[in-house]
Amino acid sequence: MFESAYDTLRVGRDATQEEARKAYITLVRRYPPEHFPDKFASVRRAYQCVTLDENFIEEFFPAIRKDSTPIELAGRLWGDRKELKPEGEFNALDFAPLLVRETARQELDEFLSEAAQNIEWKIEMMED
Amino acid sequence: MGEIYGIDLGTTNSCISVLKEGKPHTIPVDGSGIVPSVVSFDGKEILVGRKAWNRAAAFPEESIRSVKRLMGTVEKLTLGKNNYDPEDISAMILRYLCDEARDLEGCQVERVVITVPAYFSDAQRRATVEAGKRAGLTVERIINEPTAAALFYDHVSVVAEGAVDAKENAGEDIHALVYDLGGGTFDVSVLRIGEIIEVLASTGDTYLGGDDFDKRLVVRVLQQIKDTEGLDLTDHVPALARLSLVAERAKIALSNKALVRIQEAYIPAPKGKSCSVSMEFSREEFETLTKDLVDRTFVSVEKAMEEANLTPDKIDKVLLVGGMTRMPVISARLEQIFGAARLPAVDPDLSVANGAAIQGGIISGENCEQILVDVTPHTLSLETLSHSDDLLYECIPIIPRNTQIPVTRARTFLTTAYHQKAAELKVYQGESRDPKENTLIGKTMLELASAEAHCPILVEYSYDLNGMVRLVAEQKGYSRKTEVRIDSRNPQLFASQELEELEDEEENGEKGENRTAVNFVTRRARALIEKMEEGERRQALFNLLESYGKALREESDDVDRVEDQLLSFIEE
Numbered sequence: 001m002f003e004s005a006y007d008t009l010r011v012g013r014d015a016t017q018e019e020a021r022k023a024y025i026t027l028v029r030r031y032p033p034e035h036f037p038d039k040f041a042s043v044r045r046a047y048q049c050v051t052l053d054e055n056f057i058e059e060f061f062p063a064i065r066k067d068s069t070p071i072e073l074a075g076r077l078w079g080d081r082k083e084l085k086p087e088g089e090f091n092a093l094d095f096a097p098l099l100v101r102e103t104a105r106q107e108l109d110e111f112l113s114e115a116a117q118n119i120e121w122k123i124e125m126m127e128d
Numbered sequence: 129m130g131e132i133y134g135i136d137l138g139t140t141n142s143c144i145s146v147l148k149e150g151k152p153h154t155i156p157v158d159g160s161g162i163v164p165s166v167v168s169f170d171g172k173e174i175l176v177g178r179k180a181w182n183r184a185a186a187f188p189e190e191s192i193r194s195v196k197r198l199m200g201t202v203e204k205l206t207l208g209k210n211n212y213d214p215e216d217i218s219a220m221i222l223r224y225l226c227d228e229a230r231d232l233e234g235c236q237v238e239r240v241v242i243t244v245p246a247y248f249s250d251a252q253r254r255a256t257v258e259a260g261k262r263a264g265l266t267v268e269r270i271i272n273e274p275t276a277a278a279l280f281y282d283h284v285s286v287v288a289e290g291a292v293d294a295k296e297n298a299g300e301d302i303h304a305l306v307y308d309l310g311g312g313t314f315d316v317s318v319l320r321i322g323e324i325i326e327v328l329a330s331t332g333d334t335y336l337g338g339d340d341f342d343k344r345l346v347v348r349v350l351q352q353i354k355d356t357e358g359l360d361l362t363d364h365v366p367a368l369a370r371l372s373l374v375a376e377r378a379k380i381a382l383s384n385k386a387l388v389r390i391q392e393a394y395i396p397a398p399k400g401k402s403c404s405v406s407m408e409f410s411r412e413e414f415e416t417l418t419k420d421l422v423d424r425t426f427v428s429v430e431k432a433m434e435e436a437n438l439t440p441d442k443i444d445k446v447l448l449v450g451g452m453t454r455m456p457v458i459s460a461r462l463e464q465i466f467g468a469a470r471l472p473a474v475d476p477d478l479s480v481a482n483g484a485a486i487q488g489g490i491i492s493g494e495n496c497e498q499i500l501v502d503v504t505p506h507t508l509s510l511e512t513l514s515h516s517d518d519l520l521y522e523c524i525p526i527i528p529r530n531t532q533i534p535v536t537r538a539r540t541f542l543t544t545a546y547h548q549k550a551a552e553l554k555v556y557q558g559e560s561r562d563p564k565e566n567t568l569i570g571k572t573m574l575e576l577a578s579a580e581a582h583c584p585i586l587v588e589y590s591y592d593l594n595g596m597v598r599l600v601a602e603q604k605g606y607s608r609k610t611e612v613r614i615d616s617r618n619p620q621l622f623a624s625q626e627l628e629e630l631e632d633e634e635e636n637g638e639k640g641e642n643r644t645a646v647n648f649v650t651r652r653a654r655a656l657i658e659k660m661e662e663g664e665r666r667q668a669l670f671n672l673l674e675s676y677g678k679a680l681r682e683e684s685d686d687v688d689r690v691e692d693q694l695l696s697f698i699e700e
Contacts, residue, residue: 025323030695032499033593034490035648037534044501044532 134484
């Protein structure tokens with residue numbers, strides 16, 4: 001069964017940043033990287049995902065690189081010659097709309113709508 | 129299972145520590161515990177430590193100092209009639225430390241944690257592990273020096289209440305910056321210390337340290353000799369070796385005094401001659417001579433803060449590590465940026481080894497309280513063809529720097545040609561997009577099944593707690609797979625026979641991982657049982673522990689569930 005980042009972090013979908021951090025610390029104390037490397041890695045991942053960590057965005061939405069132009073972004077997001085995201089990795093997008101909050105959401109939306117104008121990209125994926 | 133010792137294998141000095149009743153304790157090898165990282169050959173036997181250091185002054189050509197700077201290279205060193213790898217020399221220092229520790233402590237040293245500068249590359253880390261192996265030791269972990277220092281600081285501030293910050297008392301996280309200027313390397317790390325210890329950013333310079341400061345002084349003394357005696361000793365090795373010791377002494381004296389007199393007779397000169405020098409040298413002059421070196425460290429300090437998204441006022445503590453931080457201008461400049469109150473007194477020489485001993489305790493399960501999350505200091509990338517017409521190569525990052533470890537990351541790349549026979553996978557370490565500016569740490573060939581152009585290839589990198597890299601590449605849909613552990617000292621050499629070896633190790637590794645997890649859980653539970661008063665809760669915990677043990681013995685599927693229950697219980 002597919003486990004969402006919220007499930008892994010054991011928080012609700014409306015969790016605040018502070019709640020997420022608290023949950024993260026509790027879980028890292030429970031599963032220190034020293035003794036539970038795999039569990040730690042997934043907890044860390046979930047935390048980055050829920051808090052929309054910069055690195056996480058960079059990785060899953062390479063489009064959101066501050067110095068790129070929308071057309072580059074579109075290319076990067078969809079079938080750049082050298083890097084194409086495997087289907088599996090788009091899992092994050094399934095729940096991304098729920099994560100995208102406040103400024104980050106706005107930023108993402110702006111980028112994506114601009115990108116979408118330049119390339120026929122199915123943006124439904126991003127809708128709830 | 130013996131204790132795990134912590135070793136600070138420094139450029140100038142080394143140090144060995146171990147946990148005793150939960151507290152790190154430096155073993156007084158050579159008296160003070162600070163052992164010069166010098167090896168000398170007196171015609172009969174190899175001397176290490178203080179004895180070698182004393183001898184090095186008179187016989188520099190028969191002694192080796194600062195071998196750490198050569199780690200990860202293939203340079204050969206001559207000692208007596210034999211040639212040695214840098215790893216061999218480091219192994220002699222490690223062996224000496226462990227033998228002395230054994231004699232002083234009365235128990236065999238087998239398992240160790242060795243520290244390295246955070247900014248050490250993959251090759252340098254591997255060379256350090258190899259040195260440990262050649263010394264007959266089991267290297268349980270390679271950890272970063274600034275991280276070790278922070279572990280020790282956190283340990284001290286938790287234990288000694290006096291040192292606790294108001295913010296820490298309130299249960300808030302504090303931010304600490306570790307400024308580590310050693311004999312040969314410079315590191316700066318920014319950490320968040322609270323319930324867990326997280327490294328936020330780590331940067332530095334592996335070729336900047338006390339030795340460079342000494343060299344500036346040597347150049348100045350050489351100039352003086354040229355002026356007074358008319359001799360140019362710039363290329364005369366015995367003279368340089370002697371003068372570097374003189375310079376080191378003068379530099380140390382200048383940390384306490386404003387003026388030193390450098391007086392040295394019988395400095396070897398070519399054709400069996402000798403000369404002498406006598407001059408006065410002021411602290412101010414020394415600071416001018418080395419200003420650019422100090423400036424370079426502060427560029428890294430700013431970079432580290434920027435990467436951690438912090439401003440100087442958000443840094444609550446600045447920890448000084450390494451003998452070079454005794455230079456007054458360094459603490460003065462740090463005080464200027466951060467304020468004097470943020471510089472707590474920590475021992476610049478011993479805290480790294482003590483931190484390594486604490487890490488040893490974390491590994492053995494003796495220390496369950498401190499939890500450490502470290503990061504990658506360098507970006508790991510894969511070389512790709514960014515423009516097939518112009519044959520332009522570009523490094524695409526797979527694991528960006530300052531990513532928490534352990535970590536596994538994958539990215540998909542595409543083949544360029546129809547029926548492409550193979551894909552060359554080159555792993556680079558470094559921040560640039562241009563492969564020429566990065567370091568190649570390994571490469572391998574993935575043989576491909578015949579397919580259309582733009583066939584996806586999944587490339588996965590793993591970075592373990594020791595900072596070692598592994599690569600798995602797979603042609604999607606064709607089950608062509610290759611898996612290599614990178615040996616950056618020998619990037620040409622990966623072969624399939626290594627794979628079997630790798631798999632064997634892997635199996636052991638997996639079992640090992642389970643074992644340490646179980647060890648960790650049971651130790652925590654037992655410690656709690658001891659503390660708890662007789663009663664229902666205690667009995668409940670006891671029962672849980674029992675059923676955990678039972679589940680483990682029977683290897684049933686319940687293990688994870690019971691483990692979770694047990695951990696939840698402990699947290700409550």
